[in-house]
Amino acid sequence: MGTLKPYLISTNAREQADFYLNSLGGKIVSLTTHEEAMGTQSELKDKVMHMCLNLAGDNYIFMADAIEPSSPGTDIYLSIDYNNIAEASEAFRKLAEGGKVNYPFELQPFGIYLGEVRDKYGVQWMITSETKTDAT
Template structure:
């Protein structure tokens, strides 16, 4: 069994993927626009259940390190997408890398918990990126 994150960006998917390329080194493995759909579109995937512009992203997959994340402009709501009740956790190999990733994700976003040391991590912080996706960045301490 495999559980994967699927993020809905309501018209900002391509912008988000480009942000993750720059901030995290994300590698796009697949991207399909709504206009490339081989089957006729039905109403319901767009904001408020309406149609979506053909240039918007129907489905994309990208890798951040070893993790595949999927994304789309579909199934959005009217207005700004909301990412509530979860965070993506990003494990860094060093404190310096954790600081760099935290700063990159926070560009245009909002710090939810500043980067700090904890009993479980030499570096840990929480930040919502400019798209509203919450991230926990961690360099964990070895557990005894």
């Protein structure tokens, strides 16, 4: 049985990681630069070769700095389901700062709260919460 671990390539992995930690809560589990891993002494030496983030509970994503020019894809979404509507709403609001709301976070006809946002780094997020799990 495998475990899915999303891996984001970024133009500034440290900055993007800080944004996600502020928006979703969590911590940096590990961070390795090209210099630390490979002894690289070029312009790549301070670039992130591998970073592991623990986000929004028990979720993990990996990140690295792009070595070649890249543009984030728009056909992939990262989805987080919260047990608390207020928590989900707050995460959605923070991810939307500087980004673009595709669909506002609100109660949907099929019975859950759902919002879709493209963050300021171009990553698409789906934030959900079921109404029956909220204590309010």
